[in-house]
Amino acid sequence: MTFLDRILETKKQEVKKLRSMIPYSVWEEKMALMPQPNSFVQALSNQSPLALIAEIKKASPSKGVIASDFDPIAMAKSYEAGGAHALSVLTDEQYFQGSTAILQSVRAVTDLPILRKDFIIDEWQIYEARAIGADAVLLIVAALTDDQLVSLYRTVQSIGLEALIEVHSLEEWERIRPLHPRIVGVNHRNLHTFEVDLSMTERLSQVIDEDILLISESGIRDHSDVMRVKDFGAKGILVGETLMRYGSEHVKQGIAHLLFGANYK
Numbered sequence: 170m171t172f173l174d175r176i177l178e179t180k181k182q183e184v185k186k187l188r189s190m191i192p193y194s195v196w197e198e199k200m201a202l203m204p205q206p207n208s209f210v211q212a213l214s215n216q217s218p219l220a221l222i223a224e225i226k227k228a229s230p231s232k233g234v235i236a237s238d239f240d241p242i243a244m245a246k247s248y249e250a251g252g253a254h255a256l257s258v259l260t261d262e263q264y265f266q267g268s269t270a271i272l273q274s275v276r277a278v279t280d281l282p283i284l285r286k287d288f289i290i291d292e293w294q295i296y297e298a299r300a301i302g303a304d305a306v307l308l309i310v311a312a313l314t315d316d317q318l319v320s321l322y323r324t325v326q327s328i329g330l331e332a333l334i335e336v337h338s339l340e341e342w343e344r345i346r347p348l349h350p351r352i353v354g355v356n357h358r359n360l361h362t363f364e365v366d367l368s369m370t371e372r373l374s375q376v377i378d379e380d381i382l383l384i385s386e387s388g389i390r391d392h393s394d395v396m397r398v399k400d401f402g403a404k405g406i407l408v409g410e411t412l413m414r415y416g417s418e419h420v421k422q423g424i425a426h427l428l429f430g431a432n433y434k
């Protein structure tokens with residue numbers, strides 16, 4: 170069993186519980202109370218040198234605890250002050266020590282678009298994302314069948330959210346191509362083995378249409394990595410660990426270093 174298989178087993182149990190606890194009518198009521206979502210795609214378009222999605226992540230199965238004095242609210246404020254164009258918030262509890270409560274508390278302090286970062290396998294998680302104030306959700310192609318992808322993508326769109334569809338191979342890109350996504354995430358980290366390979370962006374950028382926002386995800390450590398994926402064709406980056414390790418007090422400077430390099434004053 171790979172890491173992804175194990176996580177998906179847990180998700181199935183969680184979704185079963187969520188479905189038994191909350192009927193659709195409750196989501197309907199909660200969603201109706203939410204303000205219009207902010208466009209994730211719009212916030213990330215045409216940014217220079219590229220778009221930054223800054224991630225709020227306490228821990229991960231590959232790295233253990235990343236942020237020991239984890240303060241998601243302070244982090245969100247610093248990310249915004251540092252010029253991040255959107256935020257990603259982990260809501261998985263068991264493997265990433267995230268939660269929907271963290272996303273809600275971040276929502277309360279920022280107007281930046283927020284991506285719900287989780288392993289989405291069921292529409293209930295999408296309704297929940299909308300109800301807690303997310304603007305977009307992650308759909309991981311490796312975790313879904315073609316039928317699931319199509320139906321979850323439709324659900325996302327039907328309630329006015331956006332999806333960041335994540336691929337890790339040419340085959341996965343071919344599977345989502347018919348959906349005509351406006352934005353695609355290329356994950357450098359293999360979710361079965363956790364190996365990181367930055368050249369994944371290079372390979373996929375050769376086949377992903379020019380007008381799609383290509384977001385390079387995972388394992389970006391410094392300015393040279395950023396320039397590398399930009400040269401490969403990335404229009405944006407999604408960065409968690411590198412920024413989290415700066416802590417909320419230093420991350421503004423950390424973003425500047427990441428995007429502009431050591432010459433930044």
Ligand SMILES: O=P(O)(O)OC[C@@H](O)[C@@H](O)c1c[nH]c2ccccc12
Binds near residue numbers: 386410
């Ligand atoms: O912390 P990193 O290496 O900068 O990675 C961020 C993000 O890409 C990563 O958290 C991620 C990408 N896809 C995922 C899917 C599920 C959970 C986590 C992820």
